Amino acid sequence: MRSNVDFSPFYRSSVGFDRIFNLLENSAQPQGSDKWPPYDIVKLGEDKYRVIIAVAGFAQDDLSITHEPNMLVVKGDKSGEEELQYLHHGLALRPFVHRFELADHVTVIDARLDNGLLVIELKKEIPEEMKPRRIAIGGTGDTIVGESSRQVEDSHAA
Structure with missing residues (x-):
């Protein structure tokens, strides 16, 4: 049995979800x-x-x-x-x-x-590097982009 759902609109507006769409399409096939x-x-x-x-x-x-x-x-x-x-x-x-x-x-x-x-x-x-992090916003508004000293804080410290 083949899925009749067309996932092409999702492919146009999402990135990196190919595996999920493949799983959905394959889930309709009999497992034998x-x-x-x-x-x-x-x-x-x-x-x-x-x-x-x-x-x-x-x-x-x-x-x-x-x-x-x-x-x-x-x-x-x-x-x-x-x-x-x-x-x-x-x-x-x-x-x-x-x-x-x-x-x-x-x-x-x-x-x-x-x-x-x-x-x-x-x-x-x-992994730790993939967990959400809180980004501290610093500066007075006088700094040029690239020169600001923004600090990255661990979300667990907040």
Whole structure:
């Protein structure tokens, strides 16, 4: 299913938001196999998140987590399968890949396997140089542009 929304007016009046528009366009496309295994995404606070994936039957060595730029990739592949003759095979232990788009400055701070659940802790940490700063305005009005002695204060000091 393709999105019928035309984002071209936004491209004309914004700079640097290309990634957001691409995400919106791609969100309408079917995800296919991304529905298995089931998962939850939980917001724990202003800047903390948790991804929980049901991986019953997978050992720690069968799972891999990769943090790429703006992407969290979780892969599971059951290795060392024995040739067994199943009378009933109801456990879905097939390989999977989950891809989660991450906002800028979101990092993985912890991952653990607990009772068949893979729990991945995420945190958004904005670097100091990107945080809002308060700009002090100085001068008497007699200074020429470029000669003024404006001071930059840290917003936390104000």
